[in-house]
Amino acid sequence: MATSWPENNPETLEDLCLKVAAKNIDAYADKSIDGYTLKEGISLQHPSLCDKLFQSMYEEYPTDLAWLKIFRDTSLTRLNRVNLSWRRIDTRDLEFICKHPIRELDLSNCHLKWEHVLIINELGGTLLSLIIDDSFGLVQSLSETKDSTHVDEGKFCIEYVFKCPKLKKLLLRDAYFKNTSIEDGTSILPAILNPLKNLNSLDLSCCVFDIELLDSIDQLENLCSLYLSGVNIEDMLEALKTICKAKKLRHLDLSGSEDAPQTHNHPGDCLSYIADNLPNLTSLDISATNLASYGTQASNRECSIPGLEGKELEFLGLMDCPDNPCERPDIPAKRVTGTNTEAQVLLAVRVYKDKESLLSSALNHLFQMLRYEEVRDQCQGLELILAGMKHNWKNKQVQISGSAALFYILKGENREKVTHLQRRKVILTLLDAMEQFRHDRTMLRNVLLNFCSMHLPDNLTFCHHRMIRNLMEVVVSDNQEDFIQKLGIILLNCLACQVDGEEKLTFGELGAIEAMLKIIRRKLALNQCDENMEVSWSMMWNITDETAENCKRFIDNNGLELFKSCLVRFADKEELLRNMMGLMGNIAEVRELRKKLMEGDFMDIFCKLMESEMDGIEVSYNAVGIFSHITADGENAWTISQPTRNEVMMRMMRAIKRWPLESRRNINYRSFGPILNLLKAFDTPAAQYWAVWALCNLTRVYPERYCRLLKSEGGLALLETVEADPRTLEEVKTLAHTVIEQVRNGPEKVKAESESNPEDQSDD
Numbered sequence: 109m110a111t112s113w114p115e116n117n118p119e120t121l122e123d124l125c126l127k128v129a130a131k132n133i134d135a136y137a138d139k140s141i142d143g144y145t146l147k148e149g150i151s152l153q154h155p156s157l158c159d160k161l162f163q164s165m166y167e168e169y170p171t172d173l174a175w176l177k178i179f180r181d182t183s184l185t186r187l188n189r190v191n192l193s194w195r196r197i198d199t200r201d202l203e204f205i206c207k208h209p210i211r212e213l214d215l216s217n218c219h220l221k222w223e224h225v226l227i228i229n230e231l232g233g234t235l236l237s238l239i240i241d242d243s244f245g246l247v248q249s250l251s252e253t254k255d256s257t258h259v260d261e262g263k264f265c266i267e268y269v270f271k272c273p274k275l276k277k278l279l280l281r282d283a284y285f286k287n288t289s290i291e292d293g294t295s296i297l298p299a300i301l302n303p304l305k306n307l308n309s310l311d312l313s314c315c316v317f318d319i320e321l322l323d324s325i326d327q328l329e330n331l332c333s334l335y336l337s338g339v340n341i342e343d344m345l346e347a348l349k350t351i352c353k354a355k356k357l358r359h360l361d362l363s364g365s366e367d368a369p370q371t372h373n374h375p376g377d378c379l380s381y382i383a384d385n386l387p388n389l390t391s392l393d394i395s396a397t398n399l400a401s402y403g404t405q406a407s408n409r410e411c412s413i414p415g416l417e418g419k420e421l422e423f424l425g426l427m428d429c430p431d432n433p434c435e436r437p438d439i440p441a442k443r444v445t446g447t448n449t450e451a452q453v454l455l456a457v458r459v460y461k462d463k464e465s466l467l468s469s470a471l472n473h474l475f476q477m478l479r480y481e482e483v484r485d486q487c488q489g490l491e492l493i494l495a496g497m498k499h500n501w502k503n504k505q506v507q508i509s510g511s512a513a514l515f516y517i518l519k520g521e522n523r524e525k526v527t528h529l530q531r532r533k534v535i536l537t538l539l540d541a542m543e544q545f546r547h548d549r550t551m552l553r554n555v556l557l558n559f560c561s562m563h564l565p566d567n568l569t570f571c572h573h574r575m576i577r578n579l580m581e582v583v584v585s586d587n588q589e590d591f592i593q594k595l596g597i598i599l600l601n602c603l604a605c606q607v608d609g610e611e612k613l614t615f616g617e618l619g620a621i622e623a624m625l626k627i628i629r630r631k632l633a634l635n636q637c638d639e640n641m642e643v644s645w646s647m648m649w650n651i652t653d654e655t656a657e658n659c660k661r662f663i664d665n666n667g668l669e670l671f672k673s674c675l676v677r678f679a680d681k682e683e684l685l686r687n688m689m690g691l692m693g694n695i696a697e698v699r700e701l702r703k704k705l706m707e708g709d710f711m712d713i714f715c716k717l718m719e720s721e722m723d724g725i726e727v728s729y730n731a732v733g734i735f736s737h738i739t740a741d742g743e744n745a746w747t748i749s750q751p752t753r754n755e756v757m758m759r760m761m762r763a764i765k766r767w768p769l770e771s772r773r774n775i776n777y778r779s780f781g782p783i784l785n786l787l788k789a790f791d792t793p794a795a796q797y798w799a800v801w802a803l804c805n806l807t808r809v810y811p812e813r814y815c816r817l818l819k820s821e822g823g824l825a826l827l828e829t830v831e832a833d834p835r836t837l838e839e840v841k842t843l844a845h846t847v848i849e850q851v852r853n854g855p856e857k858v859k860a861e862s863e864s865n866p867e868d869q870s871d872d
Contacts (some may be wrong), residue, residue: 110485111520113525130164141175142326152185161391163733182205209234216241221249230270236276242283251288268303279307285317297321301787311335319347333359352385364396365465375399379415393425400433412436447473457492464503473507478516486522511554556595584623597643604650615651616658637678645687652694659695682723689730696734697782718763723824726768732760736795757794789827790835800843807850815851
């Protein structure tokens, strides 16, 4: 049965508060040279809340650990679960963290040394779960303590390594135990395991050791789960004589990996030995091994998995096994990982979160199934993909496979069912992947295609700055693939269309104007007017709208000269010309920048474009709009002799009269402020004419959007003033009256009248 999609609810108040608290530490803590200290009167003693705040800060600050000091006072804070994986933590910080009654501690990939183990041992009274990844040499560091000054009365590394008698779960992956010993010559692995009498889960995945080092396993009387995934075992049948001493084992993991599959002699005998000697076994993982092979006696086998005759397991891992045993009928297990069915693949993605190679393989199979619309439970698939990618954020193949699979969910028939919170998780996960593998073209292509298929939500405040910064880095790269650059520019332009005010400034502050001009110069040098160039101009048009600072950045970076160069080189490109003229119109709205447009031969250019019939009325409309703002500044501001101000105003009037009032537009006004200001220009009738015509056109053709906008910005009162003033031209009065009536009648009536008039359809 497929998982139903959750309700599209917002985040809980608690989660929102924790995120705000993580971002605003100064609100409740004082910072000094020695780090943060909680303000007087503030206590975080509630263990569950304290753990959640710790995790929120861990996620908010991936490189800075200054926030750790908040938790140093154990009378005001209380931690039970601590995750510091992938962080370089010094012994001083670990010391005060370990003064808390911690029950679960994750220090994987933390570059641990033997000094850290001494501090961990202070948790002996409370620690139940310890996770360590030894790819940075902890075991080697422990073996070197015999040459160091010993502590703890000489007992450390002689009688024990971890002095945590209550420990129930130990995960120690990627450790090298061969030729490592402690003071008296005892091998380190037995020294670690022997004192841990209460251990019920042991994970030694990807470790290197001689199987004899597990001889002490029979002393772990409570051991229920043993993970030996990726451990190279030369003689499996012999090794099982040691492994099966743990008679209470319920779960045994002997899996290999897609990259390094394990091949064993007498596979059927190995499984028979397991079945006969582990009576409590309910879960077995033999993925990426040949242990499920038929061997040479296939015809005589009574069970689809030779050696497991008569067994009924809860779980059996068969992912990436030779001969595809996952496809056989009557597999003796209730749940199976493999590649034969949706259930097998989804289960593999769920359980192999800690096995990068098997997870990547499962994600590749899920991608293929999604591609051919063979996955029914896409909600579960989405959540599992995100969990796997988040947990393996440094593994490129997992990120590539996961992002490829995500694409077919986000663009498929269930795309509208993806909730707001799921979309947020997708965006943050993809940004993590993008930042981790910023130079991998496959990764970038996958991420950007996902963003494009999502139709990024209007509200990106949670990652707006981060999103722009990453997209900017993509588009400005000198050796970027054209397709990837195009996707980046399109996404930036989409974001630019959705923001206002301060958010537009963010684009400018992050160098968007300079980046787009760089792209345009590059295309100009190649004599290419393609989509990248056109969208670059479009983006600058969007982020300069009522944003004077960005307009100034454009001018300061020689944007006006680039405008002329593109106009001369690509005079017949309608889309390009419309985008460029829209940007010029934004500059013309800024009083202190208008004088720049009166220099050189820009005025002659705009005069010619007023008569243009390219792209319907768009180019002509923008040219008249530019002149409307310039002429409205008055005679004294007109600093050129040719063309004269009067001559330009006459040509403006002629152009406006030529435009069909029902013309459909490629424009998106978020505010009528600049246009409404021109309604007051009674001494510049051409500018006033343009402003009223624009309002009449927009409220007629797009009444649902613009009637409401005009009314909310006080436009009706201004139009009534224009209509009543004797200085107003008659044609302007008529247009003003029409606008007033359209707004008062409401969008439905305006639309109905428009649709009933055949002439109104001529420009569709």
